[in-house]
Amino acid sequence: xxxxxxxxxxxxxxxxxxxxxxxxxxxxxxxxxxxxxxxxxxxxxxxxxxxxxxxxxxxxxxxxxxxxxxxxxxxxxxxxxxxxxxxxxxxxxxxxxxxxxxxxxxxxxxxxxxxxxxxxxxxxxxxxxxxxxxxxxxxxxxxxxxxxxxxxxxxxxxxxxxxxxxxxxxxxxxxxxxxxxxxxxxxxxxxxxxxxxxxxxxxxxxxxxxxxxxxxxxxxxxxxxxxxxxxxxxxxxxxxxxxxxxxxxxxxxxxxxxxxxxxxxxxxxxxxxxxxxx
Amino acid sequence: xxxxxxxxxxxxxxxxxxxxxxxxxxxxxxxxxxxxxxxxxxxxxxxxxxxxxxxxxxxxxxxxxxxxxxxxxxxxxxxxxxxxxxxxxxxxxxxxxxxxxxxxxxxxxxxxxxxxxxxxxxxxxxxxxxxxxxxxxxxxxxxxxxxxxxxxxxxxxxxxxxxxxxxxxxxxxxxxxxxxxxxxxxxxxxxxxxxxxxxxxxxxxxxxxxxxxxxxxxxxxxxxxxxxxxxxxxxxxxxxxxxxxxxxxxxxxxxxxxxxxxxxxxxxxxxxxxxxxxxxxxxxxxxxxxxxxxxxxxxxx
Numbered sequence: 001x002x003x004x005x006x007x008x009x010x011x012x013x014x015x016x017x018x019x020x021x022x023x024x025x026x027x028x029x030x031x032x033x034x035x036x037x038x039x040x041x042x043x044x045x046x047x048x049x050x051x052x053x054x055x056x057x058x059x060x061x062x063x064x065x066x067x068x069x070x071x072x073x074x075x076x077x078x079x080x081x082x083x084x085x086x087x088x089x090x091x092x093x094x095x096x097x098x099x100x101x102x103x104x105x106x107x108x109x110x111x112x113x114x115x116x117x118x119x120x121x122x123x124x125x126x127x128x129x130x131x132x133x134x135x136x137x138x139x140x141x142x143x144x145x146x147x148x149x150x151x152x153x154x155x156x157x158x159x160x161x162x163x164x165x166x167x168x169x170x171x172x173x174x175x176x177x178x179x180x181x182x183x184x185x186x187x188x189x190x191x192x193x194x195x196x197x198x199x200x201x202x203x204x205x206x207x208x209x210x211x212x213x214x215x216x217x218x219x220x221x222x223x224x225x226x227x228x229x230x231x232x233x234x235x236x237x238x239x240x241x242x243x244x245x246x247x248x249x250x251x252x253x254x255x256x257x258x259x260x261x262x263x264x265x266x267x268x269x270x271x272x273x274x275x276x277x278x
Numbered sequence: 279x280x281x282x283x284x285x286x287x288x289x290x291x292x293x294x295x296x297x298x299x300x301x302x303x304x305x306x307x308x309x310x311x312x313x314x315x316x317x318x319x320x321x322x323x324x325x326x327x328x329x330x331x332x333x334x335x336x337x338x339x340x341x342x343x344x345x346x347x348x349x350x351x352x353x354x355x356x357x358x359x360x361x362x363x364x365x366x367x368x369x370x371x372x373x374x375x376x377x378x379x380x381x382x383x384x385x386x387x388x389x390x391x392x393x394x395x396x397x398x399x400x401x402x403x404x405x406x407x408x409x410x411x412x413x414x415x416x417x418x419x420x421x422x423x424x425x426x427x428x429x430x431x432x433x434x435x436x437x438x439x440x441x442x443x444x445x446x447x448x449x450x451x452x453x454x455x456x457x458x459x460x461x462x463x464x465x466x467x468x469x470x471x472x473x474x475x476x477x478x479x480x481x482x483x484x485x486x487x488x489x490x491x492x493x494x495x496x497x498x499x500x501x502x503x504x505x506x507x508x509x510x511x512x513x514x515x516x517x518x519x520x521x522x523x524x525x526x527x528x529x530x531x532x533x534x535x536x537x538x539x540x541x542x543x544x545x546x547x548x549x550x551x552x553x554x555x556x557x558x559x560x561x562x563x564x565x566x567x568x569x570x571x572x573x574x575x576x577x578x579x
Contacts, residue, residue, distance in 0.1 A: 009386045014384050014468055017381060017384075024377045024393070028396055028397070032400060035415050081317070081320040084316050085321060087317075089317075102557050104321070106325050107325070108500070108503070109553035111553070113507075113527040113546070114527070114530065114549050115328060118328040118329070118332045119328050121335055121539075122331045129323070150325070173303055182306075182309075211405065211407070211510075212510075213406050213509065231407075232406075234407065238413065243417075243419060254403065257402040257403060261398070
């Protein structure tokens with residue numbers, strides 16, 4: 001009763017508001033909010049100097065550089081090729097198109113550990129793809145990049161695809177009538193419509209890559225200062241019973257994730273407005 | 279005959295192409311072929327080859343090794359634990375998804391947008407951190423660590439911790455499928471049921487649930503796939519006790535680190551199979567959800 005009286009903006013004849021919202025709030029508090037707050041409260045038991053040391057030691061800084069650099073590069077590659085894949089799936093017909101369309105979601109469905117060992121096997125020096133490459137992939141930062149590309153594939157494709165489907169063909173016809181070349185029509189008409197979705201997809205892939213663990217650790221080789229990602233460093237500290245140190249790094253990553261979440265939310269609002277406006 | 283027919287055919291082709299000029303809103307054939315080629319090459323390199331590699335590596339040492347790796351006791355207990363964790367966490371998130379969606383989609387209340395953001399929160403948290411936060415609450419040095427030890431209860435390095443971590447990482451799946459659909463469907467049908475004298479539960483079972491069943495199933499399929507495949511979060515809270523707290527993904531890691539590659543890929547192939555089944559089911563259900571969304575859109579216009 002209390003919930004409905006305090007929160008409802010408008011009376012409803014439908015039942016169950018108190019029960020539904022009450023249960024949802026209780027559940028979200030117990031599963032998500034209380035445990036997450038534990039991470040922040042734990043860092044308050046550290047002195048500022050200890051916290052700062054934990055999150056800026058050379059090994060940790062090297063892991064940030066690798067994690068952020070590889071995540072950014074992988075998301076950028078996915079933005080380019082994801083746009084091409086989405087374009088091809090929306091605009092052209094070719095054999096097995098539906099099957100290929102369905103398989104784009106493979107990284108969502110395939111457990112990360114399975115992806116990790118498969119990528120390690122094929123990009124190893126004597127692996128199916130690794131043997132043709134002039135440089136080493138497995139057990140180097142390039143391996144981290146490859147794994148992050150894999151897990152990021154669906155994000156750009158799936159955010160851009162529906163927007164491309166909705167592009168009003170009459171706009172393209174108008175552009176063509178006014179003498180625009182196909183490339184001009186794409187870069188001046190279609191790309192601006194798709195851009196918010198493309199950036200959203202990029203941000204989603206980047207955010208996901210920052211926290212990725214399972215697919216990376218097999219192929220990375222995990223050498224400190226060289227190919228050690230930040231999530232692995234958290235686990236390493238935890239295994240050394242340095243719980244405070246692990247939590248400090250986790251809090252840094254959490255804050256960055258939350259900022260990215262806000263950014264993605266505003267990108268999506270922008271995308272909706274842009275789509276509604278056209 | 280053939281030699282005579284060829285030149286005429288070759289001559290006819292450009293003539294036909296000239297008769298029906300390329301529409302101004304499509305690309306030259308060579309651009310199309312190039313783009314399709316680039317897209318397929320990218321997907322092959324990063325998605326299809328790894329998928330095929332799992333099954334190839336699993337079968338490399340023959341059927342006997344494959345079967346032995348799967349029926350071996352540690353593997354069996356890992357499979358059982360994975361199924362158990364999914365069987366507990368998926369229904370929990372299902373019930374949460376339905377109640378959150380009911381409150382958000384059918385009522386107008388203060389703080390709704392905040393709640394929506396909170397539901398998505400677990401997706402932006404690294405799986406490793408998802409595991410860590412439960413260690414901080416239930417671990418030996420955590421908030422309830424002492425109390426749990428006094429009462430001889432174990433959460434971390436035991437099955438409850440694995441279930442909790444799995445619940446966390448699969449938290450939003452059902453809710454985020456249901457909320458947009460139920461918002462689009464509006465309240466009229468439920469209100470009509472109430473006015474006609476249906477009780478709350480009658481309305482729920484006979485009107486609300488049938489209306490969202492495909493979206494619900496879609497959410498459950500995705501939730502289940504992630505629950506069975508979760509690695510990072512479970513890895514932190516599991517303790518890796520063989521035959522007791524190892525899920526299938528953790529079992530794969532152990533086998534792989536012991537250089538038992540064929541066995542690791544054999545267990546991995548089961549999960550890859552699950553992924554393919556998931557994608558198949560997802561595709562079928564997706565069509566239904568799309569039909570339903572279109573139907574809702576038509577009615578409201």
